[in-house]
Amino acid sequence: MDTTTATGAAGAAGAPATAGAASAAATATAGTAGAPATATAGTAGAPATATGSTATTDAAGAPAAGATGTVSATATGVATATGAATTSAAGAPAAGAAGAPAAGGAGRTAGAAATGASAPVLWGRAEQQDFRSRVRGALLGSAIGDALGAPVAGLSLNGIRETHGPRGLTELAPAYGRRGAVTAATQLTLFTVDGLIRAHVRRDTGTWHPPTDVHRAYLRWAATQRDWGPDERRADNGWLAREEWLYARRGPGRPCLTGFADDTLATLDQPKNPTARDAAAAARSAPFGLLVGWEPALVLQLAVECAVQSHGHPTAYLSAGAFAVIVHGLTRGEPLDAAVQRALGLLGARPGHQPVTDALLRAASAVTGAAPGPEAVASLASGDGRGAEDALAVAVYCALVAEDVPHGLRLAVNQGGDSTATGALCGALLGALHGETALPPAWLTALEGRAAVLELADDLALEMTQGPALHGPALITPAWLARYPRG
Structure with missing residues (x-):
């Protein structure tokens, strides 16, 4: 087993401290806002990679900015905090509560002091409210887009017009026996959030490997597809797995069912379903973009490593990663076109990125082309329109040209591709961009599971902004631990 020295800063409950210079020193104190003195970079036998002389996790859990490793489970190593911390000014998240954002509408923070045992909570009330609105917007928007696209899933554009009239689908229509029904895309998105919150809670025990916690959450989703209802004997299920409405099969793809059929943790070197290239992994990846302190x-x-648990084709998992980066930029207050450019810049270093890069470039260039409409959307597809890269292109284009949320979502689902995925992706983008108040009230009212989506969104926002007040090595809020067990 390799032992490396951690260079992560112990920011308040999760975000490394920065000082704004090329490197900043901070003093990591055991128990400081949830940062243990010894951080184990991995759980369940799958620690984080350490490829250089520095460890790839910081004392609070987020991978050390500027570190040469990743959060993948491809090597065995234990990171031991020695008290000194160094972060790169080029990419370290701002210090704050459990991931305070560095910049943008949801994250104007001042940066932590370079010395001192504890970084202060830097979320102002306005920043917290803006962040929560964007989190709600992203998750509710994704669910609304999913529900709008569900009735036309599998139909061609002509088929949609034959069924719903020459304008296509313009309002929520019945699917799975009701209006506003969501599909497996929303179910898995919710379990993604559940896994991310648990990863932050379990960090208090000295272990940190988010892909493991998200994978465990996906296994809990898989149980909802097999069982008749919640297993009350499983205390470690948490509250989400006890939601009875989630115990329904809503068109899950075969890669998801087979990928989460056992507890084997896939890696980039050994992904599951290496030929799976549909958009299901991308459609569940908006929550990764809500980690604004990363x-x-x-x-x-992180999005890529969680995507390969079911979708091993590069276009599928890189589409998931690019989508998460775009949501991340929007949640930080960046314009959509700037967030897309950031994703393009990061994709360039990834093997197999070209189809996803080309898809995003098509979406960006189409904005200045023909007037928005089904024909413009159809021109974005490189193949049959059902690949992850095509769904991402459609979602980005529709969000870029949208006059408002309903206009963008109608444009996204009225096409012959994967309408549930394009609706979910576009809805998350528009929701993160504009916040929850931009979402159409009539569609929100009819949305299946709206209360649970809202509850989970607020819990994620609470964890990201107020995590130190909820849990830590020396602090446990029983109600929070009951909702998000460490097991």
Whole structure:
């Protein structure tokens, strides 16, 4: 087993401290806002990679900015905090509560003091409210887009017009026996959030490997596809797995069912379903973009590592990573076109990126072409329109040209590709961009599971902004631990 020295800063409950210079020193104190003195970079036998002389995790859990490793489970190593911390000014998240953002509408923070045992909570009330609105917007928007696209899933554009009239689908229509029904895309998105919150909670025990916690959450989703209802004997299921409405099969793809059929943790070197290239992995990846305290490159890496648990084709997992980076930029307050450019820049270093890069470039260039409409959307597809890269291109284009949320979502689902995925992807983008108040009230009212989506969104926002007040090595809020067990 390799032992390396951690260079992560012990920021308040999760974000490394920065000083704004090329490197900043901070003093990591055991128990400081949730940062243990010894951080084990991995759980369940799958520690984080350490490829250089520095460890790839910081004392609070997020991978150390500027570190040469990743959050992948491809090597065995234990990171031991020695008290000194160094972060790169080029990419370290700003210090704050459990991931305070560095810049943008949801994250104007001042940066932590370079010395001192504890970094202060830097979220102002306005920043917290803006961040929560964007988190709600992303998750509710994704669910609304999913529900709008569900009735036309599998139909061609002509088929949609024959069924719903020459304008296509313009309002929520019945699917799975009701209006506003969501599909497996929303179910898995919710379990992604559940896994990310648990990863932060379990960090208090000295272990940190988010892909493991997200994978465990996906296994809990898989149980909802097999069982009749919640297993009350499983105390470690948490509250989400006890939601009875989630115990319904809503068109899950075969890669998801087979990928989460056992507890084997896939890696980039050994992904599951290496030929699976549909958009299901991307459609569940918006929550990774809500980790606003992370460097964008690490958001991409985490999304990719979680995507390969079911989708091993590069276009599928890189589409998931690029989508997460775009959501991340929007949640930080960046314009959509700037967030897309950031994703393009990060994709360039990834093997097999070209189809995804080309898809995003097509989406960006189409904005200045013909007037928005089904024909313009159809021109974005490189093949049959059902690959992850095509769904991402459609979602980005529709979000770029949208006059408002309903216009963008109608444009996204009225096409012959994967309408549930394009709706979910576009909805998350528009929701993160504009916040929850931009979402159409009539569609929100009819949305299946709206209360649970809202509850989970607020819990994620609470964990990201107020995590130190909820849990830590020397602090446990029983109600929070009951909702998000460490097991």
